[in-house]
Amino acid sequence: MSAADRYEAVIGLEVHAQLQTASKMFCGCGTRFGAAPNSQTCPVCQGMPGTLPVINRRAVEFGIRTALALSCTVNADNRFARKHYYYPDMPKNYQISQYEEPLAEHGHLAIEVSGASRQIRIQRLHLEEDVGKLLHEGNLETAQSSHVDFNRSGVPLMEIVSRPDLRSPEEASVYLRALRAILIYLQVCDGNMEEGSLRCDANVSLRLRGNRELGTKVEIKNMNSFRHVQHALEHEVHRQAQTLERGERIVQETRLWDPDRNHTVSMRSKEFAHDYRYFPEPDLPPLQVDPRWVEALRASLPELPAARRRRVMETYGLTVHEADLLTQGRGLADYFEEAARGYPRPKIVANWVLNELLRELPGDDDRAVAACPIPPRSLRGLIGLIDDGTISGKIAKDVFEKMYRSGEDPASIVRREGLTQVADTDELGTVVDRVLAEHGKVVEDWRNGKKQALGFLVGQVMKATQGKASPAVVNALLAEKLPKG
Amino acid sequence: MLTELPVHELAARFRGGQATPGEVAAAYLERIETLDPQVRAYLTVTREAALAQAERAGARFKAGRPLGPLDGVPIAVKDVLCTRAVRTTCGSRILEHFVPPYDATVVERLRAAGAVLLGKLNMDEFAMGSSTEHSAFFTTRNPWDLARVPGGSSGGAAAAVAADLAAGALGTDTGGSIRQPGAFCGVVGFKPTYGRVSRYGLVAFASSLDQIGPLAKDVEDAALLLQAVAGRDPMDSTSADVPVPDYPAGLTAGIEGLRVGIPAEYFIEGMDPEVERATQAAIEVLRNLGARTQPVSLPHTEYGLAAYYLIAPAEASSNLARYDGVKYGLRVPGARDIVEMYSRTRAAGFGAEVKRRVMLGTYALSAGYYDAYYGKAQRVRTLVSRDFQQAFDRVDLIVAPTTPNVAFKMGEKEDPLQMYLNDVLTIPVNLSGLPGLSVPSGFTQTGLPIGLQLIGRAFDEAMLLRAGYAYERATPWHERKPAFDGALPREGGRFPLPPREGEG
């Protein structure tokens, strides 16, 4: 039995999501990504003497909505707490977070892996403020000095901690994707891991299959994309298995994923585990969330990704995979449904969206879809032109590309460039005759059983008609005119 | 003399044209220049700005459009309150050159009322202390006896008002830091209910205890100053959404029939007999004014000090974590790495008392000790609050001495614990968040001021002011002023500075 079979991975994920509020968690500064350094700060988010925090109601709203989408219990009584540690990106050297009384607890998220559905339990969900950004020359280990930009300090963060219910790096990846999709659907977070608006840390331990006790856990940080998450976890599981196989013990520590060298590196061992000295934040009165507010938010939740995927699958007769891809974001799902509305063969629309459209779009996120130059009705129009024989499928692909570049509707493009399909049997008959006459050898090949020869002849007809010949008619004519073998 | 006038009389003179804000500001600035070298109340004097503000106020009076009762009135504020473009040190080397880019809300409100800011007043470092001897820069002297302390931590503010170096002042009170120096310096000191006045811009010491309040020449002045700054502030989540009554209007209603409680626990063993006598005499005055007194019990009083000396340092250790040499304030150069920079900067920038409290507070919050220390103290705090709640079921006002003793000599209380005992009668009021007013209630045989403390229900400042006013008007204490006639030998017009802690 291999090491992989002997041991079971036990993984928990801690996700931090930056909330898409207009202003920061505790002050009125803006939250836009990419502003010039230290241009989006004020005495509050810079921790100047005498300043005080004031809670952003929308951040609380976003937290509650997310909690409801994850089937959590919202704690009516919850409060903020100070978490102390010294680091230059933390202006006050404490972070205002939540500790003993978080906003929500005890939820779950269903994931589908290899056809099986599993419930992953959510331990807790709470709100806190983000820290600033550190810039070093080179890397942290070797830089002689560092520079601090406090723009990000104070941006609202939502921390979502799962129970260690995940059993493989693949499950972790699926969980993360599902969670991200929910956050995007709720429009509380844009889910951009590259920009850091969605961050993920993992706790990984191994145990012998069949054991109930948990092994020593290792924290993995610095995974900045879905790929990183998958690779880092695979690597770590492998590393731990090897360590245990050698009869050594796992050291409880934090390891950083190094994407360049494809391995995790131990952070220098800490002298003391962090003593955060939590105590209730005296500058912020506690929250008592009104149940009516919670119910109003529950009633206003959009259709969530899992439900939408199911409905799209059933309504439009798509596969799980197709439905999954189409419902990653609300924008794309809305686009598809609008384009497919009332159309008898939605699978065709799905193919166009998943293949041609996603090929052109810079991403599948709401921002990219919103900026798409082809509105859903134009895509429908294009498909309609194929259906009524105006253009062939192949020509349609060209038209599509032109539509994307110019934003024009398909009918105008077809008209202007004379791309209308030729289906007239007399006209095509003449062409077919000519082609057959010119390529007697090929005809002979066909008669002798070489099936590919037909494709060549079709191709020649297409060439002679600048691709505008109706494939159906061409095939019918050839079938008629070719000598029976 | 213009500088002897309380704020309410200055306002009348301005309105009547008998004096101009420019004259008064100039008079105060001159007095500061001559006498502050003896008293040392000021850390920063904003001379040019003050004169300019006074000019503008004068113009408003001339045009018949004054802003209100504080327009043109020269005020100074404790250096723990942020003032835009004016150095704000908190009495500490770690902020010796810190210039805030913003005003505290109370400063904004004073400016909006037309007050003239004379400067920033000396204090115990980060408001931790009861004598102003813990200022990193120098000690303020008690104007009644320059060899004695003015009390603390708002020592500069109390001394300035007592010595007529400001018409009024704002101080802060976390465990007694307005009331105790008020008592030691023979002026009115008022700590409002927690949440009555915005803390935005008050450099935090203990967030759940700190409050800003006036030091004033009389009770009416205290009412005027409080009026100008009280009220909800959206920048301070702990500021209460409770309407602000018209404090000056309610002053003269008298105290006929007022139920007054006398807590036995506040007449502690070892207290100065002159303080006790003065307090009993004051209670008699209140009775003669119509108050009905009865004994009340506040049984957890003796535990208040212990609870305070866990809660306040714990919150302070957290609030002072930000002083790290990264963004503002002192940075000790030459450190090899950031941890060394932090540790050296804080060691060099904080004085001994601050370090003590930061250490104590860090310890009280640390893993394994939270429940036994901070957690326990917060429960004891609830018991102290309940004592007051129960007493206020039977009385409307509680009266007691402000301090067990009077101003002591500089250097006399070396032992930190001895110093902490100064606040034993003021601390429970902070723990329960209630308002407390100290008014002069007499003098010792040697001419040192004594203070009477009045404690009321939450947000009942109006009643406290009314009672304080009635008592004040029936007594002569507010009319006496300290004399300046060379109480100590001077070297070249300046007193020798006390050595910095740890040196010489």
Added chain:
Amino acid sequence: MAEPKITLAEVEHVARLARLELGPAEKERMRRELDGILSYIDKLRALDTDGVEPTSHAVPIVNVMRDDLPRPSFPREDMLANAPDPSGELFRVPRIIEE
């Protein structure tokens, strides 16, 4: 001698947590002073506080929140004006060693 309430090792640990560099004489003095204060504070142990809620806010207020409206940030010069080591648009700090 009564059991010390705080040891020198604990003083060193707390000083590290609080990022305070203390010299040897200072450490011993600190230990003595803290010991004295903690002994005084010990009287709280005698009080029965079972079932008593801790006070973290002196006056009962709840649900203080603000609308999500952005306000202008402060100019960078203001924010960097007090910086001990400003570097262009940023705050510079000495090297950070993971501890």
